[in-house]
Amino acid sequence: MSAAVTVPPQVARLQRNALAAAGVGIVGCAILGFANPAQFFRSYLFAFLFWSNVAIGCLSITMIHHLSGGLWGLVIRRVMEAGTRTLKALPLLFLPVVFGLHQLFVWTHAETVAADPMLRHKATYLNTPFFLVRAAFYFLTWALLAHFLNKGSLALDAGPNLKTERRLRGIAGGGLVLMGLTITFASVDWAMSLDPHWFSTIYGVMFMIGQALSALTFAILLMAALRREKPFAGVVEPSHIHDLGKLMLAFTMLWAYMHLSQFVITWSGNLPEEIPWYIRRSNNGWQYVAILVALFHFVLPFLMLLSRDLKRNVGSLAVIAGLVFAFRALDLFWMIAPDLVDHGHVVGLKVHLLDVAALLAVGGAWLALFARELKDRPLLPIGDPEIHELILEAEAEQARA
Amino acid sequence: MASPAPQHHHHKRPDERTHQAEADRLIAPGHDFGTVTDTISKIVLQRQTPKGWWLGFAFGFCLLQLMLYAIGNLLFVGIGTWGVTIPVGWGFDIINFVWWIGIGHAGTLISAILLLLRQEWRTSINRFAEAMTLFAVACAGFYPIFHTGRPWIAFYWLLPYPNTMGLWPNFRSPLIWDVFAVTTYATVSALFWFVGLIPDLATLRDRAKSKPWKIVYGMAALGWRGSARHWHNYETAYLLLAGLATPLVVSVHTVVSFDFATGIVPGWHATIFPPYFVAGAIYAGFAMVLTLSIPLRKFYGLEDFITMKHLENMAKVMMATGLIVGYGYMMEAFFAWYSSNTYEEFMIKNRMFGPYALSYWALILCNVVAPNLLWIKNLRTNVTVLFLMSFVVSVGMWLERFVIIVTSLSRDYLPSSWGLYAGTHVDWAAFIGTIGLFITLLFLFVRFLPAISIFEMRTLVPAAEMPEEEEK
Numbered sequence: 001m002s003a004a005v006t007v008p009p010q011v012a013r014l015q016r017n018a019l020a021a022a023g024v025g026i027v028g029c030a031i032l033g034f035a036n037p038a039q040f041f042r043s044y045l046f047a048f049l050f051w052s053n054v055a056i057g058c059l060s061i062t063m064i065h066h067l068s069g070g071l072w073g074l075v076i077r078r079v080m081e082a083g084t085r086t087l088k089a090l091p092l093l094f095l096p097v098v099f100g101l102h103q104l105f106v107w108t109h110a111e112t113v114a115a116d117p118m119l120r121h122k123a124t125y126l127n128t129p130f131f132l133v134r135a136a137f138y139f140l141t142w143a144l145l146a147h148f149l150n151k152g153s154l155a156l157d158a159g160p161n162l163k164t165e166r167r168l169r170g171i172a173g174g175g176l177v178l179m180g181l182t183i184t185f186a187s188v189d190w191a192m193s194l195d196p197h198w199f200s201t202i203y204g205v206m207f208m209i210g211q212a213l214s215a216l217t218f219a220i221l222l223m224a225a226l227r228r229e230k231p232f233a234g235v236v237e238p239s240h241i242h243d244l245g246k247l248m249l250a251f252t253m254l255w256a257y258m259h260l261s262q263f264v265i266t267w268s269g270n271l272p273e274e275i276p277w278y279i280r281r282s283n284n285g286w287q288y289v290a291i292l293v294a295l296f297h298f299v300l301p302f303l304m305l306l307s308r309d310l311k312r313n314v315g316s317l318a319v320i321a322g323l324v325f326a327f328r329a330l331d332l333f334w335m336i337a338p339d340l341v342d343h344g345h346v347v348g349l350k351v352h353l354l355d356v357a358a359l360l361a362v363g364g365a366w367l368a369l370f371a372r373e374l375k376d377r378p379l380l381p382i383g384d385p386e387i388h389e390l391i392l393e394a395e396a397e398q399a400r401a
Numbered sequence: 402m403a404s405p406a407p408q409h410h411h412h413k414r415p416d417e418r419t420h421q422a423e424a425d426r427l428i429a430p431g432h433d434f435g436t437v438t439d440t441i442s443k444i445v446l447q448r449q450t451p452k453g454w455w456l457g458f459a460f461g462f463c464l465l466q467l468m469l470y471a472i473g474n475l476l477f478v479g480i481g482t483w484g485v486t487i488p489v490g491w492g493f494d495i496i497n498f499v500w501w502i503g504i505g506h507a508g509t510l511i512s513a514i515l516l517l518l519r520q521e522w523r524t525s526i527n528r529f530a531e532a533m534t535l536f537a538v539a540c541a542g543f544y545p546i547f548h549t550g551r552p553w554i555a556f557y558w559l560l561p562y563p564n565t566m567g568l569w570p571n572f573r574s575p576l577i578w579d580v581f582a583v584t585t586y587a588t589v590s591a592l593f594w595f596v597g598l599i600p601d602l603a604t605l606r607d608r609a610k611s612k613p614w615k616i617v618y619g620m621a622a623l624g625w626r627g628s629a630r631h632w633h634n635y636e637t638a639y640l641l642l643a644g645l646a647t648p649l650v651v652s653v654h655t656v657v658s659f660d661f662a663t664g665i666v667p668g669w670h671a672t673i674f675p676p677y678f679v680a681g682a683i684y685a686g687f688a689m690v691l692t693l694s695i696p697l698r699k700f701y702g703l704e705d706f707i708t709m710k711h712l713e714n715m716a717k718v719m720m721a722t723g724l725i726v727g728y729g730y731m732m733e734a735f736f737a738w739y740s741s742n743t744y745e746e747f748m749i750k751n752r753m754f755g756p757y758a759l760s761y762w763a764l765i766l767c768n769v770v771a772p773n774l775l776w777i778k779n780l781r782t783n784v785t786v787l788f789l790m791s792f793v794v795s796v797g798m799w800l801e802r803f804v805i806i807v808t809s810l811s812r813d814y815l816p817s818s819w820g821l822y823a824g825t826h827v828d829w830a831a832f833i834g835t836i837g838l839f840i841t842l843l844f845l846f847v848r849f850l851p852a853i854s855i856f857e858m859r860t861l862v863p864a865a866e867m868p869e870e871e872e873k
Contacts, residue, residue: 117741118741121741122739122741125739173776177724180724180728184728184732188739199736199739199740200672200736201671201672201673201674201729201732201733201736202672202673202675202676203672204732205673205676257651257655257675257676258676261655261672261674261675261676262672264659264663265659265662265663265670265671265672265674265675266672268573268659268662268663269663269664269665269670271665271670273740273742
């Protein structure tokens with residue numbers, strides 16, 4: 001059992017490298033952002049949304065697994081849980097967005113709102129104090145859920161306990177309802193309201209699916225990196241990886257389904273209050289981003305993931321997971337960036353160096369925190385009888401060798 | 402004081418554990434291959450048809466006569482005999498079509514998706530859930546076909562084919578996608594159901610006492626001998642069909658939601674429609690599976706096979722999909738306000754406080770409020786509560802389609818062309834008639850085919866469990 005508490009050197013290395021990346025990113029942001037504060041806030045919002053999506057996705061997947069069960073979730077449970085423990089730091093990462101509210105969101109401009117009857121109508125919802133109260137509520141909800149889930153899971157390391165398991169299932173059931181609501185309204189607040197005239201009722205679901213996919217691909221990448229290390233070596237079997245691959249395929253398809261649904265309905269209706277969203281995203285270079293995202297966020301991963309052999313081999317699955325994880329960023333960029341500049345006008349595709357710097361800064365900080373949290377606990381839920389048995393088997397195997 | 406307490410504790414724990422095991426089991430203890438086969442095949446092979454069966458069949462058959470009346474009236478008088486007119490050009494026909502086709506989805510989900518997810522609890526309920534799918538699709542198909550008014554020539558308009566007039570259906574219209582989606586769905590569901598039946602048909606052939614039945618079941622069993630090679634090919638075919646059926650769980654109701662969402666009628670044109678329609682379909686479908694399985698297990702004494710665990714799991718799926726549906730209503734209401742679009746805002750106010758307000762609030766009560774009772778374990782493991790809840794959900798889902806379709810059409814952009822809608826007695830006769838058709842077909846199915854998969858149930862008995870080493 002002692003094997004499970006050891007932390008592979010890769011985690012410490014991840015923490016070190018992440019800190020270095022954060023340092024480079026922060027210096028880059030400071031230098032470039034000083035010259036162009038407006039662009040800094042845009043890039044920062046993008047980076048914040050991308051990495052917070054991973055953390056929020058970890059929370060959703062942890063709860064889905066408490067309800068569904070299955071070994072696939074037990075082997076990645078501690079990775080997911082470490083992700084959820086970063087959620088308490090999210091308000092801190094959100095601060096630059098708060099400072100940039102006026103630069104980012106046109107509905108914070110009193111004179112623009114006064115001149116626009118639609119924005120006047122929405123001001124009951126889209127106003128700075130309520131925006132901040134809502135954000136605080138989301139962060140509090142996520143942090144509390146993460147706290148109680150982690151507490152219960154740690155208690156289970158001492159051995160199976162029906163009462164704790166039942167309580168965790170209860171938290172997960174209610175928690176997923178809360179997740180549905182908080183993610184939806186957070187996506188409206190932080191992303192949809194960049195273009196305060198546009199709306200789409202499927203938007204929140206698109207975020208939920210995207211977050212789950214981010215977290216899942218992140219977990220697969222980590223499993224691939226740690227597969228030969230204790231405590232994973234000999235414990236994680238192809239069948240667990242196979243299930244993770246199937247889940248990834250399912251979420252990849254769901255992601256495409258949500259995007260396609262929104263597109264078919266908006267295109268078919270062709271209404272002046274909706275179609276501009278797509279016009280902005282299919283002209284001036286954005287169309288190439290759209291095609292790239294369609295090809296590498298859906299078509300290629302979908303076709304590859306149909307293969308059973310690929311899904312059972314964590315190395316090759318990780319290649320696809322890495323591709324999708326990277327394209328999560330491009331998908332998010334396509335969804336929000338056209339509305340970040342010169343609100344309401346068609347803007348050409350432009351990637352600023354600050355976008356990269358901000359991704360590095362936020363990502364480095366988040367990953368360093370994640371690695372620190374990961375080291376805190378046994379990397380596998382050792383109290384679970386099935387995991388315990390797998391660990392014993394692996395140890396016996398090693399002793400024989 | 403100190404000593405009795407732990408004793409009490411010790412007494413309680415094993416108790417609790419056996420209780421837990423009892424609640425979790427998928428088949429009652431004491432069964433072997435023989436008793437499973439006997440119990441299920443007996444229902445079909447018994448000589449004497451039970452009186453209860455005749456009563457139920459007669460009830461369904463009487464209702465079915467209403468359908469004949471409705472069809473006769475429609476063909477003799479014309480579509481004007483229905484309540485649909487301008488502005489509400491879609492009424493009971495589409496409401497009932499969507500309702501029935503939605504019900505079918507649970508069968509496909511149980512048989513295909515739960516099979517791929519290796520959920521063993523699907524085993525005792527998949528067979529009649531698939532039958533339910535087929536019969537529900539048959540009921541659904543009735544409406545669009547007869548809405549054409551002259552169904553014997555309808556296929557000339559529905560299906561694209563090169564003709565001398567150079568006429569094609571509008572390929573941009575989801576209605577033509579519907580034709581393909583539903584016919585594919587019906588075909589694959591029928592194939593899946595039949596393939597699943599083959600080993601059991603062979604069992605019936607071997608066990609039937611009378612020559613004619615031996616021949617009938619024998620022909621249907623396609624020469625099944627149960628050799629290793631047969632099983633190998635069979636498993637592959639079944640998995641492939643499950644793979645084919647899986648996208649159909651989503652595609653059919655997605656296209657059905659497009660029928661509305663691609664239009665620009667306020668209340669129809671919402672991007673959330675596809676996922677929320679699919680969830681609603683599964684919601685209604687699981688309600689219907691509960692409606693059917695609860696009396697089935699009671700009257701045929703199948704409590705050993707359809708256990709509390711099955712009912713509870715179905716209740717959980719029902720509640721989860723119900724919550725998604727509730728989310729859909731909430732998004733509609735929130736974004737109607739958030740859009741600050743006059744027509745969208747009016748639409749939701751009209752739904753809540755307009756002439757059909759009663760239907761709207763009844764729908765919220767049935768679909769959003771009531772299912773939350775299932776959070777409580779004692780209620781979702783209570784057969785009576787589940788049976789009643791399944792009816793509440795079925796009514797709620799019917800009202801949902803009524804509210805979406807009728808409120809939006811009756812008051813759209815032009816107040817000068819507003820109008821109210823109600824189904825005529827022919828509409829009601831057709832609706833109740835399809836319920837009759839559904840009941841009749843179900844009773845015939847239970848009498849002549851094994852309502853629970855015999856060969857799959859046999860894999861659940863303890864003797865079928867492979868030692869762990871072999872499994873690897």
